[in-house]
Amino acid sequence: MTDLRVRIAPSPTGAVHLGLCRTALFNWAYAKKRGGKFILRIEDTDRTRSTEESERAIVEGLRWLGVQWDEGPDVGGPHAPYRQSERAEGHGKQAVSLLGSGHAYRCFCTPERLAEVREAQEAAKETPRYDGHCRGMDGAESQRRADAGEPFAIRFLIPEGSTTIHDLVRGEVTFDHKEIDDWIMARRDGTPTYNFVVVSDDVAMEISHVFRGEEHLVNTPKQLLLYQAMGYEPPRFAHLPLMLGKDRKKLSKRSGDTSLGDYIANGYPKAAIVNFLCLQGWALDGETEVFDVDTFVEHFDIENVQKAGAVFDIDKFRWLSADTIRRMDVAELSQEVAPFVIQAGQMTADEIADRRDWFQRLVAGEQERIDLFSEFPPRVRPFFEADDAVTFEDQAEAGARKHEGRVETLGRFADWLRGRDASESAEAMAAAVKDWVKEEGLKFPALFQPLRCALTGMAGGRDLFDCIELLGRESALARIEAGQKRLA
């Protein structure tokens, strides 16, 4: 049996799309489970659109996700180089040999002529396709014109017949060759095109399985024919269902954020991103929604991949994020949330380190209240405001003002608080205050709403005695005093 080798071959032409991430995850998991190799190859055949920056983003993004490649442009490997633009030599030789064997031919048609043909076909409501103008050209003439320096592209000659794909998720799919154009393998400038290099490089890198998005299904017969022409055994193919937007069309920027970077910036935990992506087109057992990446690797099989497209459900993604956050331990969550706090200018990295316990306590109180890391800073804003300038949100202030004796109640509470042992825990205080409220003949909201407003300016949130402890008694008392004035 030949070695199991899979690859992901992204083109570095933009942000790291979630679809790429999912395809990478599926390929990687498949290889990992079976002891195969996972290869990263940069498909930069489009020199004008490819950028180094994008390549860097892909390498960083996929690495962040946790998929590790055994061979790639950054780590090298036995089949280097792993950047297609650096493999031109092999491509050129193959094109020439295909020309010699009659599987390909020179096409001297100008882009202008091709455009005219296409326009005429469209006007006649025909399917646009190459009209085969140069297909039957005499070999000698072709050679003569080439020698004379006339520019030409190289087209692959599609023979008569049909091709059947044995797709691992879709079964057999047959294409009549009449439907396939004599496609261009090499442009007039000599550079090879995708359908050509992808086959050439997959052969060179001994790729055994090609798992990619469904949009590539119709390319597959072209590639299969090329494998045949070159005399190589093709890999096994599997076409993954597309990830769809709310509009049920291929997920694109129109329907929302599509790049990995967007979700990282929005504070989705890595585990949630991975988990969610795994659920797009695949399910563990239909019952278990939450699982880690090791479990995914353990259970993933290409045969169990869904055929129908999967609509990207942001609500479920968000829920998965929230669930992941709730299950983290506080130290870990603190670390994840710290960059967002720093970015918001609330604390510096040093301050976070110096006040580690305080910070973790701050985080612990929000663990069940945030769905995304990015939601943390706005929720703890009051803890970074001046005691006499806490931002009162409308709802909080309105709630506080409902209570007639609010100013007096706050005053009496302040007195009560001053009388408590300064080292008393928040838990003990919370218990004690209930008795006090009863003694005072108050209802809970009559104290808690004005108090919460004075302390945090918010209508809801963590336990108030937790707030007091976080603030420190002095600051808490200052806020109550300021609140008495502001709520008068």
Next chain:
RNA sequence: GGCCCCAUCGUCUAGUCAGGCCUAGGACACCAGGUUUUCAUCCUGGCGACGGGGGUUCAAAUCCCCCUGGGGUCACCA
């Protein structure tokens, strides 16, 4: 439009390949209760689907055909 793919709750899906265990299971969302100092968490319950029509069969969500619907693709992009 041609070709190709697909079709279970609004969404992600289990069940389909090996027809009966399915009066179709889980999750998100939504609704209603409960817990709670608020918010949130959490718990309980509810709503909710085999696109339609023909077959095959004792029996079909599962097999076959047609229709309908959705998607992909038709570049000297990948």
